[in-house]
Amino acid sequence: MTDHVLRVDPIRCTARGLCAELAPELITLDEWGYPVLTASPVPAALAADVRRAVTACPTLALRLDRIP
Amino acid sequence: MTGVLPDMLPPRGDRRLLGGGRRLDVAEHLARFGPLPWAAAPGLADLAHRAGLRGRGGAGFPFGRKLAAVAAGRSRPVVVVNGCEGEPLSRKDHALMDLSPHLILDGAMLCAAALDADDIVLCVHRGDPAGALLRAAAAERHREPIVASVVEVPDRYVASEESSLVNFINTGTARPTSKPPRPFERGVRGCPTLISNVETFAHLALIARFGPDWFRDQGTADSPGTALMTMGGAVRRPGVYELALGVTVEEAVATAGGTGLAPQAVLIGGYAGGWLPLPRAGAVRLEHAALRAAGASLGVASLTVLPATACGIVETARIAAYLAGESARQCGPCMFGLPSVADDLRILAAGVGRDRALRDRLRRRMTLLAGRGACGHPDGFTRLLDSALRTFGDDVRDHLHDRPCRGSLLRPVIPVPRAGQPGTGGWR
Numbered sequence: 441m442t443d444h445v446l447r448v449d450p451i452r453c454t455a456r457g458l459c460a461e462l463a464p465e466l467i468t469l470d471e472w473g474y475p476v477l478t479a480s481p482v483p484a485a486l487a488a489d490v491r492r493a494v495t496a497c498p499t500l501a502l503r504l505d506r507i508p
Numbered sequence: 509m510t511g512v513l514p515d516m517l518p519p520r521g522d523r524r525l526l527g528g529g530r531r532l533d534v535a536e537h538l539a540r541f542g543p544l545p546w547a548a549a550p551g552l553a554d555l556a557h558r559a560g561l562r563g564r565g566g567a568g569f570p571f572g573r574k575l576a577a578v579a580a581g582r583s584r585p586v587v588v589v590n591g592c593e594g595e596p597l598s599r600k601d602h603a604l605m606d607l608s609p610h611l612i613l614d615g616a617m618l619c620a621a622a623l624d625a626d627d628i629v630l631c632v633h634r635g636d637p638a639g640a641l642l643r644a645a646a647a648e649r650h651r652e653p654i655v656a657s658v659v660e661v662p663d664r665y666v667a668s669e670e671s672s673l674v675n676f677i678n679t680g681t682a683r684p685t686s687k688p689p690r691p692f693e694r695g696v697r698g699c700p701t702l703i704s705n706v707e708t709f710a711h712l713a714l715i716a717r718f719g720p721d722w723f724r725d726q727g728t729a730d731s732p733g734t735a736l737m738t739m740g741g742a743v744r745r746p747g748v749y750e751l752a753l754g755v756t757v758e759e760a761v762a763t764a765g766g767t768g769l770a771p772q773a774v775l776i777g778g779y780a781g782g783w784l785p786l787p788r789a790g791a792v793r794l795e796h797a798a799l800r801a802a803g804a805s806l807g808v809a810s811l812t813v814l815p816a817t818a819c820g821i822v823e824t825a826r827i828a829a830y831l832a833g834e835s836a837r838q839c840g841p842c843m844f845g846l847p848s849v850a851d852d853l854r855i856l857a858a859g860v861g862r863d864r865a866l867r868d869r870l871r872r873r874m875t876l877l878a879g880r881g882a883c884g885h886p887d888g889f890t891r892l893l894d895s896a897l898r899t900f901g902d903d904v905r906d907h908l909h910d911r912p913c914r915g916s917l918l919r920p921v922i923p924v925p926r927a928g929q930p931g932t933g934g935w936r
Contacts, residue, residue, distance in 0.1 A: 449686045450839035474840035
């Protein structure tokens with residue numbers, strides 16, 4: 441998983457906040473409820489949490505991108 | 509130089525694009541610069557690359573790379589020429605469209621030929637007289653194999669961002685879209701789309717005629733060529749000047765007649781640009797690398813000089829309020845963050861009664877905005893505010909201690925239009 445990074449489509453995102461609950465180590469919310477993502481690659485230990493967060497996003501705004 | 513018509517000599521010095529200061533019709537244009545060198549089309553990307561031509565819409569992206577990326581797509585590309593000039597402190601695109609519309613068309617047609625594109629879309633703001641001007645110029649070129657049409661775009665700050673233009677042409681809504689895909693991958697009608705500023709195409713028209721070495725005769729290795737610069741604020745002769753890239757701030761200001769009042773700072777690159785202190789930054793060179801290193805950005809190459817009598821915080825707060833109002837209101841950090849920060853700045857400008865929390869709140873919020881929108885609007889906003897807090901640091905301290913400077917009581921000097929109505933109106 442270390443070759444993947446979290447990205448959010450800022451237009452799709454509607455600040456539901458599930459992602460920050462499911463992967464709090466990598467996603468925090470700003471004061472308006474929108475996710476602030478860590479820019480570093482996703483550590484293997486958190487891969488499962490991150491996948492859950494991506495799947496749970498109600499607007500499909502969160503995704504995992506392979507680092508080119 | 510016998511055998512060469514004097515009129516066909518390449519322009520000398522730094523007067524390349526605006527000619528003699530009056531509009532040339534197509535016959536005069538061809539007499540001045542010579543015929544359009546269609547033979548240059550197949551090698552155009554390489555030519556642009558060797559010339560070191562950078563896009564003139566603000567980001568300064570290497571144009572040869574952009575052209576090659578569009579050419580690498582699988583379907584027939586579209587060429588979009590951006591003459592919207594959304595930056596209120598810039599007038600250079602208008603000067604160019606007014607005086608040299610055929611140089612713009614030349615460059616666009618060469619790109620279309622290089623890409624085997626069938627059409628060219630010329631974008632201007634709705635109601636802008638430049639639209640009729642470009643239409644007339646395109647009509648003069650009716651014998652050319654490629655048709656150019658004019659599209660009128662809503663007059664909003666982010667409506668002329670690349671993906672906004674594509675979105676508008678495709679769907680009628682001039683708001684930015686998420687990336688990827690970028691327009692070079694999937695743009696107008698889903699085709700690879702080459703978008704650049706009108707000035708980029710005009711330079712290309714001359715590079716194709718006179719060569720990359722001629723182009724590099726002006727400018728620096730990092731930013732070759734000349735640039736149209738809009739000089740404004742406290743200069744004696746405001747207006748659009750063509751100058752070699754790499755001239756210093758001081759030299760550019762001198763070209764515009766110097767400053768009337770003692771200067772304290774210059775805003776480079778318009779509202780989404782950055783402040784630099786004067787006279788300290790007078791020796792900074794106007795080129796991409798040097799300005800980035802100085803914490804500013806060349807942007808659309810406008811220089812607006814702030815006199816020592818004005819308050820930089822008040823001026824910046826007014827611009828910030830405008831930019832916040834011009835958010836397309838699609839991305840949370842932009843929709844909520846910009847108005848919040850603009851409001852913090854308004855409170856700071858007014859004097860805050862020793863509000864320590866304000867400084868911390870402002871700093872925390874500002875670090876959170878850049879890179880979090882679908883377009884660069886929050887990034888430009890952040891650059892402006894960062895540079896203001898740095899450049900006007902002493903004033904910030906005074907304002908934070910409830911001692912607003914004297915300038916804040918005077919009339920603001922930088923013109924700021926009224927922002928569009930909040931909400932989703934005005935984008936179609």
